[in-house]
Amino acid sequence: MPPETNKNEDYYNATIAKITPIADGLSIFHLKPDEPIGGQLPGHYVSIGLFDKSHNKLVRRPYSLSQSLTSDPDSNLLELLVIRVPEGDLTPALFERDTGDRLFIRPKMLGTYLLPELDDDMTIIFASTGTGVSPHMTMLKACVDKCRQVVMMECVRYSAELAYASQIQAYAAERSNLLYLPLVTREGGAKRYIQEFFSEGILEQEHDIKIDAAHTHVFACGNPAMIGIPREDRKTGALSFNVKNGLVEALIQKYDLSIHKPRRPGEIHFEKYW
Numbered sequence: 001m002p003p004e005t006n007k008n009e010d011y012y013n014a015t016i017a018k019i020t021p022i023a024d025g026l027s028i029f030h031l032k033p034d035e036p037i038g039g040q041l042p043g044h045y046v047s048i049g050l051f052d053k054s055h056n057k058l059v060r061r062p063y064s065l066s067q068s069l070t071s072d073p074d075s076n077l078l079e080l081l082v083i084r085v086p087e088g089d090l091t092p093a094l095f096e097r098d099t100g101d102r103l104f105i106r107p108k109m110l111g112t113y114l115l116p117e118l119d120d121d122m123t124i125i126f127a128s129t130g131t132g133v134s135p136h137m138t139m140l141k142a143c144v145d146k147c148r149q150v151v152m153m154e155c156v157r158y159s160a161e162l163a164y165a166s167q168i169q170a171y172a173a174e175r176s177n178l179l180y181l182p183l184v185t186r187e188g189g190a191k192r193y194i195q196e197f198f199s200e201g202i203l204e205q206e207h208d209i210k211i212d213a214a215h216t217h218v219f220a221c222g223n224p225a226m227i228g229i230p231r232e233d234r235k236t237g238a239l240s241f242n243v244k245n246g247l248v249e250a251l252i253q254k255y256d257l258s259i260h261k262p263r264r265p266g267e268i269h270f271e272k273y274w
């Protein structure tokens, strides 16, 4: 096989099996790889690509795998929730594709945004913006089955963008340990951002959710401004926060949680999309 950059349409190895439109410029793409890609864990992402003829190159981007709560767990289809970025290189072309069209998927499950070993004394909090809900959909059922408490928070601009809201609401109605908190920012009314639920103690005060390093893991995915990833001084390990009042800052400073690293397990897990 030639290097990735030389790949063209001859190397397409997957078919768009189904497209479910959610809102303007937001769709769920169900992809069928020619050969199943093994080794998927909740939280993994894949890299997909389309050949850009005018620049003679394969444009590839990473996408978290998602999972509708109603989907057949034995299906070999890969589910992606994708938003069109108008000035982007890949998504405008992807949104012109139709069912039956072909594309490239790197045949490897990727990523380190993965669940810790779950136990029945744990609280898992999922916090996402936009399409960042995807990896949490793949993690949700395992956490609800195994953990004491699960909080699913997601923030979008318009309620039509809450792709899985009705499924999550129905699931939360059945499972008393699941709290679903959808937040919408552009439809009038009081704006509340996910970060404020932590920095202002809203989760504790209004929803009685206890957050502490011994029992809580927080997963944050999507917009870097929500996550607020700090810089770490290599020598001293000191953290500096360029984004003020982000989620990570509140979790470290108010609740004493620490950032998860492969060699130093912690309770704050994040995946930033750009």
Ligand SMILES: Cc1cc2nc3c(=O)[nH]c(=O)nc-3n(C[C@H](O)[C@H](O)[C@H](O)COP(=O)(O)OP(=O)(O)OC[C@H]3O[C@@H](n4cnc5c(N)ncnc54)[C@H](O)[C@@H]3O)c2cc1C
Residues within 6 Å of the ligand: 045, 061, 062, 063, 064, 065, 080, 081, 082, 083, 084, 085, 087, 088, 089, 090, 091, 092, 130, 131, 132, 134, 271, 272, 273, 274
């Ligand atoms: C690990 C990982 C998983 C991801 N999973 C998903 C996913 O499940 N669904 C999804 O839609 N995207 C996801 N993304 C983002 C995705 O990889 C692309 O960056 C995005 O689709 C834009 O691609 P593009 O080529 O159209 O635009 P690009 O040419 O790559 O980007 C154009 C500009 O848009 C900005 N941008 C990128 N994504 C967004 C966005 N969502 N909203 C606003 N601005 C953005 C970029 O910073 C850049 O400035 C993920 C990114 C990472 C790193």
